[in-house]
Amino acid sequence: MGPEDWKMKHIEGTIDPILTPLQQLQAAGKTEHGFPLWRATGDDPAFLCRIDPIPGGWYQLDLRVDVVSGRLSTPCLYVDYGQGFSEAGKIEFAVDVGAGGRFDGNMVVMFPAPVVALRFDPTIMKAKLGLPNPRLHRLGRVEAARRLVADGLRARTGFQARMRFVLEILRRGVSGGRRALGDFLYASSRVHHHRSMDPLDYGRWLDTYGSLPGATETSGSETGTAGPLVSVVMPTYNTPERWLRRCIESVREQTYTNWELCIADDASPQPHVARILDEYARLDPRVRYVVRDTNGHISHASNTALDIARGEYIALLDHDDELHPRALQEMMSGFAAHPRWRMAYSDEDKIDDQGMRFDPYFKPDWNHDLLLSHNCVSHFGVYERALVESVGRFRGGFEGSQDWDLALRCIEQLDSDQIGHVPHVLYHWRAIPGSTALAPGEKNYAHLAAMKSLQSHLERVGRDAEVMEIPRHPGNYRIRNALPAQPPKVSVVIATRDRSELLSMAVRGILQDTDYPDLEVVIVDNGSVERRTLDYLARMTQDSRVRVIRHGAPFNYSELNNLGVKHASGEVICLLNNDIEVTSPDWLKEMVSQALRPDIGAVGAMLYFPDGTIQHAGIVLGFNGVAVSAYGGRPKGWFGHMFRARLLQNYSAVTAACMVLRKSLYEDVGGLDEGLAVAYNDVDLCLRIHARGYRNLWTPYSELVHHESASRGPDDVPERRERFLHEVNIMKERWPRIIARDPAYSPNLAIVGDTFDYAFPPRHKD
Template identity: 35%
Template sequence: MPSKCQPTGGRIVTSAARSRLYLLVLGRLPRPHDGGEGTPPDQLIVDLLGSREFAVSTAEPLLDGCYDAPIDLCDPDLQSWAEQTFSLETAPQQPRLTVLARVLGSQMVATHRIRAEAPWSAGALSHALQSFAGEAPLAERDLDPLQIFARVADGIEILDLAGITTGDATGGVRLAATGGSVLFRLSQAGPSAFCRLDLGMAIDGGEGSASLAVDYGDGFSDAHVLRLAPRGRRRYPVFLAAPDRIRHVRWELTAPGQLARPLLLKARPLSRNAVENTLRPIVGARATGWLDDHTLPTLRPGDPEAQAFRLSRRLSRDLGGHVNGERGYEDWLAWTAGSHAAARHDPSGRSPGFDLMMRVEPSQLSSARATLASLRCQTYPFWTVKVVLIGACPDEAVGSLASVIEDCERVTLLHRPPNSTWAAAFNLALAGATGDWLACLLPGDLLAADALAEVAAHLGGNPDLRFVYADHDRLDAEGLRKDPTFKPDFSPEALLGFDYVERPAFMRVDDVRAVGGWREVAAEGVGYDLTLRITSRLAPAAIGHLSRVLLHAGCGTDAVHGTPGLATILREHLARTRVEMRVDPVPGVGLHLRHRPTRPAPTVSLIVPTRDRADLLGLCVRSIITHTAYDDYEVIVVNNDSREPETQELFESWRSDPRIRVVDQPGPFNFALLNNRAVDLCHGEVVGLINNDVEINSPDWLTDMALWALHPGIGCVGSKLLFPDRRVQHGGVIVGVGGVAAHSHKFSEGDAIGYGRRLALVHNVSAVTAACLLIRRSLYEAVGGLDESLPVLFNDVDFCLKVDAAGYRNIVCPFHPLIHHESSSRGRDVTAAQLARLRTETEIMTRKWGNRLHRDPYYSPNLTRIHENFDYNWI
């Protein structure tokens, strides 16, 4: 028999040893990014349910403004509990609550909805719960599957159920062995631009899965299916674009033989403005343009159904977080399929010719045939391939190479004796080159079918380019694509650490001949050497990057990094370019570059603003004095209205140390102003901005960073910063992530090499944090210093962007990570004033930098704009 609750003298007593009460708090709760005040949703749940009598699980995000918090009940007095906990909810700004309560013993007893237009009173809640507890269990005759689904449906019309039968008195249903489906149509779509569909199904004792198929009028198609990733108790928010085009929707469930309970099946129309407001916390000021950029069907011509589904999938993936949740590369490829228009050859324009070159040893003939087969599929017509055969190859095998390509005139077979070097082989091919551009391939590399067409189109739109490279991925032993390498735009300092360009790289034939072709160097570095020699002769504007995967590197063709041979190549390159640096190979990673110390060393002024917090400030300054091996530096502590006796005592203790000066700058806290005033007073050729919560723990940190700051062409120099637990706090700043900017690799392990080796090698970035930033004083003053209209947030990002706009490159030097006790002295932005300031400074950055915040040249558009973890971009 199911357990049953009975009201007894104002108390609710359950006969089950353990029951559960669910409270679903519905309604939009104030959120920090909206600028509204109020308790965050998860904390509100804890406040409401945080009684000693209950084991409260962590509040789980369910839907927009909806949180689910289960409570385990052990025969409690609910009226007493109500008086204790719900008296907390008295603030007038709290939203209306809808509470859906289910008391569960061994089986579900009943379901009841309670509404309140005003904050709850303890008595009202107690009465409602007692009334609910006295309801009779659902009767067998009421358990028609359609009626069960209708109980949880809103805004839809259920048309049919397939593979779903009546369960039992618990109010559940059973799915057939092959699963079940619910066919319905939207009853409230109207002329709205979007529709939000919320689905929920609890499945007992099994994982199960679900998907959503959309019929735009021509029936259901595999091309219009959203796979719903399991999450919690199977609740899915889905966003559908152009709902007026949708004829039917089918919700398919797979949980063979399992008992299921429908929880939610609700549709509601959404305006374009509502979707923009939901997007804004994710993509910031781009929210409006985001919808235009991603083919809103009502705005773009073409195939409206395909555009509607693509936009629906992207919105659901990033706003709902439940669609295609595996986040694998294969899923991302399917996700982005068709998002790029195929490049087409314009016969009326200038058509560049490509010479493709490949060196083949006898053991590589099979792989070479696969490469040639990929060339046969090229959509662009103007290319030839030169295959340099090394040593004796069977005549039959050689003949099969040319036969792979139907037009044999495209293929030239050249022969070299055994053990012929890479340089000799490629120079032989270069001698017969007749095209404008060349690229080298390795046996087993597969070019994407539109690779040459994409490059040709890019060159047509950028006639000044003389060197172009694209992204690539790799093939495993089964020929499946994996490990995409999404490269930055041209990054000169990153290229000194390792050959991030790799393949495919397209070079002007006359430029290759001008530098003398390939040199006799270490085999693993022959391409790297040529890339260094050509790019060093070109202006940055002549070097282009296509953020498309145009080559699939063959199995076993992985690049080699950090070898002595590559170190020799880089040392020769630095000697040619007259740069005095030491090069140390880091096996498997790349090359560590350090400037040779100069004499006399330039003076560095380290500026540390503070307001009290003697504990942090003392640790910061003491660590600088104790651990810095640099010869000539000063520490300028900018005192901004410190009042605590401990801070005054600390200032007094530094009076006898000539390396430390304390200067007073009273007034409201303005990080930009404090640093600008200190720069006016400093003596150094190089200035360093240091937070008072940074701890130095490496003697060479300042030597490396200061010498990089003096390097020609370099602007701001930042350091890798770690949290006290040794996870990454800052590995450079990516603009556009999270709206304005975010720290890359945040929360990565401190010893990780990072995406593209960015946590292990010097690399270019758009910006660095002012928690540790060094720059030449003359350049600091030339760009006008920090913008004092940005007193707290983003002044460092703005400053770095000004330096970048002036033609200087910002870098991160990660070899000596520092400890950052992040925001310990300033705290978090949680008050109304802080949130208002955040909005104001965000608006300033958006107005000032516009599209520059939407495209970070050192961060691929194929990577997420939401998080700092280099995940794929699902928008």
């Protein structure tokens, strides 16, 4: 078709785009409704539009997409105002629809200047989509405002929510004029549109499993009389009456009865706060409060609440949030079942001003390095009172991150088995304007306090590392370790056979494109016969940094790598497949800096397929039987559940396609099991390392491309299938408990389909 790509027809104020592919799109026939069907072949499909300039202003965009296969995820419109396409001219629609679904969008969009061209990117992953031609209608300001108001009212349920919206419209219009009103309406439409989307159908999950499947069924009275006293500590300050009452009522609704609610009001100038606290204290003797004479901010107020607490355990609650009715019961059942626990946390979700719950965080069990990436303990944290006192309570100067700072100081005193996780959603974080639940960047002081908390933790434990912000993702951080002044020698062990074009790509990437100062390459040749490969290996032996070991026995990945490690002279080992392509020079520095930490075992990297989709982002145990790579097939840049696809964290296992660890540790656990010739030998190695008390770790900051098993061929011949099933049985017999319940993966998340989807039903321990 020509370069027009989106040819625009102007008919009576209506603009009818004709979709034409620019990149990563193939025509695939028609849908059952007769719409053009397109196959997105990569993670950046796009339609381009060249048009005569159209005036800036308000438009209604009518867009329909039928999802035949794959997923419609985050479609966006790029607008060229004369300087080319850029992120500054991007209009993103927070849409995520799975196969068989349909997106019907009638959205108001605003172009602040004349438009030269448009580009439509329908999704960020492979998919098959039916797209009738979209349509743009020019709107006047009054009509645009009318439609935005109508959309806003439809998005809000309940008379009070709608009245607040109307009053806010009036306030914005009076205080800021037409421009401020237009900005508010447009921003409001985007926020509510985003929050209305629930790609994994949390509402349906809650309807089915919100009563805490698998949870302890002990009655509240039995648990309450037998269990220890829990002091729920809550600072308040100018809390809106509606949320303060709801918060207190959520404590009074607890099925666990042996609690006290200890409230410290931080000298709220609004008189209703003290009045409500006094009302509840008279109503229920378990509600106790004190009003501070002066405002000291949240850390000091929390300590004041601690002053009146008498419980053996301390539970933390924010003044406008809610507890699930069984929150205390489930937590104390967990402590009773695990006598070594001294602190514990639960899963959580968010709740809006209409009581709608969304955006759950289904957390892993204790994950040390994830806590240093973001506050995965947070809500609902419960601590042994003696532990909180021993670390000095809450610290002034860390306001906004005081609970994270407390958790970091507590874990420094504990062993990993003293930190518990109750995998139920027990806490509902209020998402209203000004709350960090709605947007972590709402409170800049909290962001600064978080960085200060993390850095002070690193200094206390003697770790030479720096805290780095992750741009545009507040609340998430990177901890970058420093290498020693004299970094240790690294031996990169590569098992190979023929396919010299792959091997040379891998070796060239190590020797020429990697900026690590001291390394060697140990090539273990498993009977190559191709002349090109033999000539290449002969040339490589002339390089002092390369050693070639010959091994003609039948292929056994474990045996080949063990042989390579035996001949390695480095203090650190890197197991690397012969089909790995180096794409960033600092990949090895990052992995070695983590592997040198004395408490860390194996370190894995972020690996991509050549088409840019994720091949490996850690390994999830129990998925499809034994194990799979996390986020496999997702597009590059995928955030993952609660941003976990972009954060340094602990996994039970990582792939040996690119694995770094200390040679002494490799030898101490016996290397790869040669009884597992092909499959799961890396998982088995990681689990033996884990069993010795080390934490395996995955870093997204070391990125490479994996041309997976390109030199081995398929595994679908009968002999290979039989061997694979044999190795599956070995793993299931050797590691039944951890495969059934991977501590790095929530039982509320799926073990079939796609990793990190919601589990239907969840899996819980007895």
